Amino acid sequence: MSFPEMNRRSALKAIAGGLAFPFVARAGVAPPSETLNHASFGGSGMALADIRSLTASPHVRLVAVADVDLDRTAEVKRLFPEVRVYQDYRELLDSEADLDSVNVSTPDHMHAPITREAIRRGLHVYTQKPLTQTLYEARQLTKAASDRGIVSQMGIQIHSHPVHKAVVATVHDGAIGKVREVHSWSGKQWGDRAPRPDRTDPVPEGLDWDGWLGVAEERPFISGWYHPGNWRKRLDFGTGTFGDMGCHILDPVFSALELTAPTEVRSEGGAPNEHSWGLDSVVRYTFPASPRTVDGFTLTWYDGDRRPPEEVAALIGDRRLSDQGSIYIGEEGVLYSPYIDAPVLLPAEKFMDYARPGPEGDDHYLQFVEACRGNGETSTPFSYAGPLTEMVLLGCLATRFPETSLAWDAEALKVTNLDEANRFVRREPREGYRVEGL
Incomplete structure (x- = not known):
């Protein structure tokens, strides 16, 4: 699957601005007066915490959320009634042409593919820790963020x-x-230390199990073993x-x-x-x-x-x-x-x-928001977060x-x-x- 290197909003800015070529070089960079159109990958748990912290800024508008478990999106829809909800992250990226920034707050194994596709579109990215699940992915995201010139931040708020x-x-x-x-x-x-249970449970209504597995190999759904919390323990999903x-x-x-x-x-x-x-x-x-x-x-x-x-x-x-x-x-x-x-x-x-x-x-989240708006820099860009990861x-x-x-x-x-x-x-x-x- 290939995607354009400049999103529609960036292209329109370049055409309308005539001489505003700095915004062509760094697709998605918003002028300081502009509100960021933002999307979240993940709609509950840590993702919802990230959403709340990012939208504490008056310069962030949450326009879309993708979560493979639609049953876990009720709270984000209550808090943001106008938000558009997707179940497949790829559909969100293909459909939302006017995005400026995203947060990637999924299980570890999906950090890299979602973040990489966001970077490809010139979107600024706040990705939760660890940046990726494998060493190679960390190296590649570090390079991609640098090559694309986007603003990046890893979610290590303690920094x-x-x-x-x-x-x-x-x-x-x-x-x-x-x-x-x-x-x-x-x-x-x-x-x-326990072995994986030898059983297959019904997939809950509202959960796209194939989408939850993502890059990982197919396997049966086992209630409570992976989703929503114990994935951190599993080799293929957490760290x-x-x-x-x-x-x-x-x-x-x-x-x-x-x-x-x-x-x-x-x-x-x-x-x-x-x-x-x-x-x-x-x-x-x-x-x-x-x-x-x-x-x-x-x-x-x-x-x-x-x-x-x-x-x-x-x-x-x-x-x-x-x-x-x-x-x-x-x-x-x-x-x-x-x-x-x-x-x-x-x-x-x-x-x-x-x-x-x-x-x-500092406020780690608002630091990211302001950097996206052209004010200052982030403290844990991928150039730092990649080697740490x-x-x-x-x-x-x-x-x-x-x-x-x-x-x-x-x-x-x-x-x-x-x-x-x-x-x-x-x-x-x-x-x-x-x-x-x-």
């Missing part, structure tokens, strides 16, 4: 929160010196706890330490079974030195019931480890960063007189090969010492759901 900014500013201020290692964790348990929370919790680590791609990754925790992501992950990365880290810097991720070892936890004294967070171990001190809570510098007596940075936060997804991939150190060539998107691992770098989409460039 714009003042506590995130405080962590980054404190590290950049040199408070703890160069960092030797970081330990990060999440207590969530988006995995499953487990690591993919769900890694893009949030490792975001300040990635930006504060100015990390590039890891050179090696090793899983020492729970492995997936045939259908579901594992539980209790422990994944260790090795990175090349950055301006903020020493040679041999390591980052270790833990989830479920796993936590940093006692000698690391002891660095925060008698404090109880938060359910989610990070510990940065530097040459001159320790920074304890509970998730969405004020960072703590240790030892306390050393930092009693330290003037802590107090940056102000690649790092996280490499960790997810590593859990499939426990107790094995995988050597990673980021430029080639390839594991160089275990060819079997490379079949998980890219997926083969199901016939009918293939998208050019993925």
Whole structure:
């Protein structure tokens, strides 16, 4: 399926404006005075939260929503009575020629195809985390957004929160010196050890099961196993706890330490079974030195019931480890960063007189809206979000090969010492759901 590279609204602007050629180069860019015509892919859950946050701006008009489960669109229709509702994302994109921007807030496996088709049409895109489900998709979306010149933002709202900014500013201020290692964790348990139930249930009325499967292989509907919430646990649809929370919790680590791609990754925790992501992950990365880290810097991720070892936890004294967070171990001190809570510098007596940075936060959604209108830039464009997502997804991939150190060539998107691992770098989409460039 091929689509024009300029939407109708952009073409009309170019013709009517005569000399307004900047808007030809960046199709869909709206003048600051204009209201954005916006569509959402997803109509409930996180998608509805995204819709509410984006339309908090008076410069956003929600005109269309696509959701494969029409029974879950009642609330969005109540809130926006004029909204046009579609069940197939492709039909929405083909029918709504006057769009400026979209949010992609579907299960992980459909982020890439929908986002790529939106970019092809020159639409600005707000895509939920993780940006994609595979490494190859993340690389391709990063390139496509750059080539097309659209405004992009990944839905990691914590990036714009003042506590995130405080962590980054404190590290950049040199408070703890160069960092030797970081330990990060999440207590969530988006995995499953149980086998897939051997049954087929009736597809609920209003649900397009084929459309929900999208790029994934056909399989029977099993009530409660996939839709609406447990897809995060399943290999073909979600990315487990690591993919769900890694893009949030490792975001300040990635930006504060100015990390590039890891050179090696090793899983020492729970492995997936045939259908579901594992539980209790422990994944260790090795990175090349950055301006903020020493040679041999390591980052270790833990989830479920796993936590940093006692000698690391002891660095925060008698404090109880938060359910989610990070510990940065530097040459001159320790920074304890509970998730969405004020960072703590240790030892306390050393930092009693330290003037802590107090940056102000931003509205992550309205930042996107204003960037689409030509005012400022986004803080997590795909040029940033793509490499962050690649790092996280490499960790997810590593859990499939426990107790094995995988050597990673980021430029080639390839594991160089275990060819079997490379079949998980890219997926083969199901016939009918293939998208050019993925």
